[in-house]
Amino acid sequence: MSEELEKAQDILLGKVNQLCAKFGLNNVMAQLYIVLYLQGKSMSLDAMVERLKISKGSVSVNIRALERYGAVRKVWVKGSRKDFYEVETDISRLIIERVKSMIQGRLSEVKEAIDASHRALNSIKPVDKEERESIKVFNERLNQLNKVQNKARGLFNLFNSSFLNKAIGLKTKRNNKEEMVEIH
Amino acid sequence: MSEELEKAQDILLGKVNQLCAKFGLNNVMAQLYIVLYLQGKSMSLDAMVERLKISKGSVSVNIRALERYGAVRKVWVKGSRKDFYEVETDISRLIIERVKSMIQGRLSEVKEAIDASHRALNSIKPVDKEERESIKVFNERLNQLNKVQNKARGLFNLFNSSFLNKAIGLKTKRNNKEEMVEIH
DNA sequence: TAGTTTGTTTAGAACGTTTTAAACGATGTG
DNA sequence: CACATCGTTTAAAACGTTCTAAACAAACTA
Numbered sequence: 001m002s003e004e005l006e007k008a009q010d011i012l013l014g015k016v017n018q019l020c021a022k023f024g025l026n027n028v029m030a031q032l033y034i035v036l037y038l039q040g041k042s043m044s045l046d047a048m049v050e051r052l053k054i055s056k057g058s059v060s061v062n063i064r065a066l067e068r069y070g071a072v073r074k075v076w077v078k079g080s081r082k083d084f085y086e087v088e089t090d091i092s093r094l095i096i097e098r099v100k101s102m103i104q105g106r107l108s109e110v111k112e113a114i115d116a117s118h119r120a121l122n123s124i125k126p127v128d129k130e131e132r133e134s135i136k137v138f139n140e141r142l143n144q145l146n147k148v149q150n151k152a153r154g155l156f157n158l159f160n161s162s163f164l165n166k167a168i169g170l171k172t173k174r175n176n177k178e179e180m181v182e183i184h
Numbered sequence: 185m186s187e188e189l190e191k192a193q194d195i196l197l198g199k200v201n202q203l204c205a206k207f208g209l210n211n212v213m214a215q216l217y218i219v220l221y222l223q224g225k226s227m228s229l230d231a232m233v234e235r236l237k238i239s240k241g242s243v244s245v246n247i248r249a250l251e252r253y254g255a256v257r258k259v260w261v262k263g264s265r266k267d268f269y270e271v272e273t274d275i276s277r278l279i280i281e282r283v284k285s286m287i288q289g290r291l292s293e294v295k296e297a298i299d300a301s302h303r304a305l306n307s308i309k310p311v312d313k314e315e316r317e318s319i320k321v322f323n324e325r326l327n328q329l330n331k332v333q334n335k336a337r338g339l340f341n342l343f344n345s346s347f348l349n350k351a352i353g354l355k356t357k358r359n360n361k362e363e364m365v366e367i368h
Numbered sequence: 369t370a371g372t373t374t375g376t377t378t379a380g381a382a383c384g385t386t387t388t389a390a391a392c393g394a395t396g397t398g
Numbered sequence: 399c400a401c402a403t404c405g406t407t408t409a410a411a412a413c414g415t416t417c418t419a420a421a422c423a424a425a426c427t428a
Contacts, residue, residue, distance in 0.1 A: 002315055005322065008304035015297035019290065023207065028416085040321030045375070055418045060376060081374065081426065092332045106203065113199035120192035131186055137224035138189065148276045212386085229405070239388045244406060265396070265404065 001051075009038050028054065028062045033071055033087065042075050042086040070094070100160065107153050114149065118142050185223075185235075193222050212238065212246045217255055217271065226259050226270035254278070284344065291337050298333065302326050 013031050020027035035051055036043060043051070048059045063085055066072045071094055077084045088094060121139060126132040197215055204211035219235055220227060227235070232243045247269055250256045255278060261268045272278060305323060310316040 001318070002308070002311075004308045005305075005315070005318055008301050008308070008322070011301040011304055012297050015293060019293065022290075026416085038322055038325050040318075040325060056374095057376075057378085057419080058417060064376095083375070089328070091328065092335070095332070106206075109199060109203070113196055117192050117195040120195055121189075124186070124188045124192070127186075131189070134185070134189055134224075138192070138222050141222050141224060144273070144275065148279070151276070210386085240404095241389080241406075241408085242387060248406095267405070 006051075009035065012038070026062065026065075028052075028058055029066055032059065032062055033066055036072060036085060036087040037089070037091070042077065042084040044077075044080070044082040044084050046082065048085075069098070103156055107149065107156065110149055111146075111153075114142055114145050190235075193219065196222070210246065210249075212236075212242055213250055216243065216246055217250060220256060220269060220271040221273065221275070226261065226268040228261075228264070228266040228268050230266065232269075253282070287340055291333065291340065294333055295330075295337075298326055298330055 013034055016030045016034055017027050019025075020030050031052055032048060035048065045056060045059050045063070048063070049056050052059075063072065067074065067085070070088060072085045072087050075084050075086050118139075121135060121142070124131075124135060126135055197218055200214045200218055201211050203209075204214050215236055216232060219232065229240060229243050229247070232238075232247070233240050236243075247256065251258065251269070254272060256269045256271050259268050259270050302323075305319060305326070308315075308319060310319055
């Protein structure tokens with residue numbers, strides 16, 4: 001691979017690195033994915049080590065994590081004993097699936113915590129007027145939190161049921177062939 | 185504040201801690217906010233130190249960060265020389281504003297990186313057939329990325345213009361008074 | 369079977385982030 | 399003015415995470 005091509009890739013890799021930091025994600029996984037994605041062909045572990053200048057152990061661990069996510073798959077290359085990996089190119093489906101399951105998971109967790117806190121609160125027998133007042137405020141706040149959480153959930157469900165899929169062009173018969181969008 | 189009330193709060197605080205880790209956020213800020221929010225009254229720095237068992241320096245830095253975000257405000261308490269802070273309780277507006285600006289920022293960053301990478305790619309003069317092929321694939325991938333990014337942007341704009349505000353009950357005259365949502 | 373090549377595991381190093389304690393500065397008080 | 403009470407800053411420690419090099423295991427080759 002030419003040095004110039006590598007540089008053009010590195011621009012994207014640098015930004016991905018930044019974004020990962022902001023979202024608390026593992027950047028090696030993201031970079032492996034991007035390299036495979038832009039390359040458009042399968043690569044061996046050694047090739048990835050060479051390309052990203054990281055240790056083989058790290059590549060091994062992270063490429064398998066990507067495989068578990070369904071982001072890459074192992075492919076057989078005739079005449080080589082090495083493991084080759086190629087990318088799942090339907091990137092929008094991949095992103096959407098991950099975002100969806102993430103939102104769902106977090107919403108459930110939050111709801112669970114609110115409910116647990118609420119139960120604990122309701123089991124308290126207030127000893128004086130001040131405590132009764134504290135409990136009242138606490139209750140109001142939990143109800144408010146619950147309301148926000150419910151709205152977010154409703155929004156997500158609406159989104160999930162049809163709007164999102166149409167807007168992003170997934171699962172519709174019409175949009176089966178990829179219409180190209182030119183840059184500039 | 186009674187031990188039982190503190191325990192009921194701590195349930196929520198624990199979950200917030202987990203969520204912060206998953207999103208790469210600062211958990212002290214989140215915990216300060218939650219404590220002030222559930223308490224429903226202003227607190228001094230010392231009270232927060234006592235409540236969360238963290239150093240005063242940490243409270244000082246993080247409460248001011250919250251203030252910059254517009255999440256809390258300093259209030260004057262008669263007869264005390266201490267700084268008291270109270271929470272901005274319109275939590276849904278707060279969350280939405282932050283999510284919105286975050287999405288917008290990230291989308292712009294991604295677009296910028298794609299464009300830069302694309303420009304670098306287009307300035308390359310391929311020396312052989314193989315390199316020409318690499319560039320072609322690379323170009324296709326960048327176009328694909330751009331398409332996803334465009335769709336996400338379109339979705340966000342649609343969302344932002346009306347749908348989100350209606351669904352979440354913001355900025356509408358009707359929903360001005362808070363309708364309570366009961367838990368269980 | 370002995371020797372290679374390959375992928376995986378792991379103990380410790382390197383790294384960045386967060387937290388704290390102590391120093392500091394500013395402001396009020398007797 | 400001397401002292402006390404705050405909030406802020408900062409240097410160093412504590413912490414968790416990520417990365418690497420080396421050991422290891424498994425599969426192939428001669």
